[in-house]
Amino acid sequence: MxxxxxxxxxxxxxxxxxxxxxxxxxxxxxxxxxxxxxxxxxxxxxxxxxxxxxxxxxxxxxxxxxxxxxxxxGHCHPHVVEAVSRQLSTLNTHTRYLHGGIVDYSRRLLDTMPEQIDQVMYACTGSEVNDLALRVAEMHTGAAGVIVTSDAYHGNTASVTAISPSIGGATALGAHVRAIPPPDSYRIPAIELSARFTDDVVAAIADLKSSGAGFSALIVDTIFSSDGIYPDPSVLAPAVQAVHRAGGVFIADEVQPGFARTGEAMWGFLRHGVAPDLVTMGKPMGNGLPIAAMAARSDILDVFARGIPYFNTFGGNPVTVAAAAAVLDVIEDExxxxxxxxxxxxxxxxxxxxxxxxxxxxxxxxxxxxxxxxxxxxxxxxxxxxxxxxxxxxxxxxxxxxxxxxxxxxxxxxxxxxxxxxxxxxxxxxxxxxxxxxx
Structure with a gap:
């Protein structure tokens, strides 16, 4: 095997x-x-x-x-259990019916982010929302090329497996993908860390453009968890500036560092002092229930949103939204x-x-x-x-x-x-x- x-x-x-x-x-x-x-x-x-x-x-x-x-x-947190049980005994349907819960939760979620991130779309897993983010970025930029770190994991659909080198096995990076080294703070002097990472991003952008794939997006887990956990907050800002100069999109994958995990900010990207174009989140969002989301700048989302009607049968249903709202309650109250x-x-x-x-x-x-x-x-x-x-x-x-x-x-x-x-x-x-x- x-x-x-x-x-x-x-x-x-x-x-x-x-x-x-x-x-x-x-x-x-x-x-x-x-x-x-x-x-x-x-x-x-x-x-x-x-x-x-x-x-x-x-x-x-x-x-x-x-x-x-x-x-x-925490496992089986009583507030989450109660919120889910109450909603499950009342109503569970999908987003083609009006329901106030998803609107209230979306407002709370977006209030934790920079003001330019002003819209949110729902799915069930981090894989799905990373897949969605790649589609949004490609339609916005008109290009397919993606930059990831060399042992990244972003999910298990066909498109995100192609940007997840850590899966290994019989999978392979897509021809439109370039993998760069993570900011290894154990082996690289701190004074060189940010410049090296930015230089690698710039080189990968140039390579993608010369290959004909063009440059669509840089996507990183903002604590580089699968790469080995590299928390230095100095590395992303110059790289994101280079991404934007090249006409690309920065996707912050917050499945791992998001929802207060870092102890310094609600989102990992805030530690780096950057504002992403797209933010994806999943695992901890519902404390075990399958809910995930992609938050976006509406101007980045616009081409996709106007061209493709989006529907996810279970994404953003009232029960999982109740769980997600309860998670925010617990993070705040405790x-x-x-x-x-x-x-x-x-x-x-x-x-x-x-x-x-x-x-x-x-x-x-x-x-x-x-x-x-x-x-x-x-x-x-x-x-x-x-x-x-x-x-x-x-x-x-x-x-x-x-x-x-x-x-x-x-x-x-x-x-x-x-x-x-x-x-x-x-x-x-x-x-x-x-x-x-x-x-």
Missing amino acids: SFSNIMDSNSYSADHPVDPATESLIAARDRMLGPAYRLFYERPVHLVRGEGTRLYDSDGACYLDAYNNVASV KLMRNAGEVGTQLRTELARLGTDHPRIGDVRGTGLYVGVEVISETGAPDRAGARALVNAMRERRVLISVCGRDGNVLKIRPPLVFSSSDVDWFCTEFGAIVASPF
């Missing part, structure tokens, strides 16, 4: 023995779902319940969830942006302390509750095997994380926004025990 960096760097394989009940469930799943699906960890976790930052398996064991940004305001900033700082500080004397912890970086820990070999090279071993050791201690980056060697720590100081203590106690011994 072919290797996918984003799917297989922390996945189960039959080479690792499991107990008979787990083996039976895996076999049934494989028969029904086929070989494309993956499971986390050498010993997969059979989950049956969640609450806040806790997950519980079929044996009743409790795990600390330090990975999940889908249930972004001050989760501030919590992400404060608790995330505690987490990074303690991880850096634990890693100070460990030669295989090369870097601790991030912002808010999005943290990357670079695992390296004794020679300083990226250590995929070491990172995988550490992730699975944490799983055995009932703390759930994963990995990211081109070399699969960056620990990806991205807990629900309700992560607390006591959760940091739990996490770092287990992490410290692991790094104190060979792994």
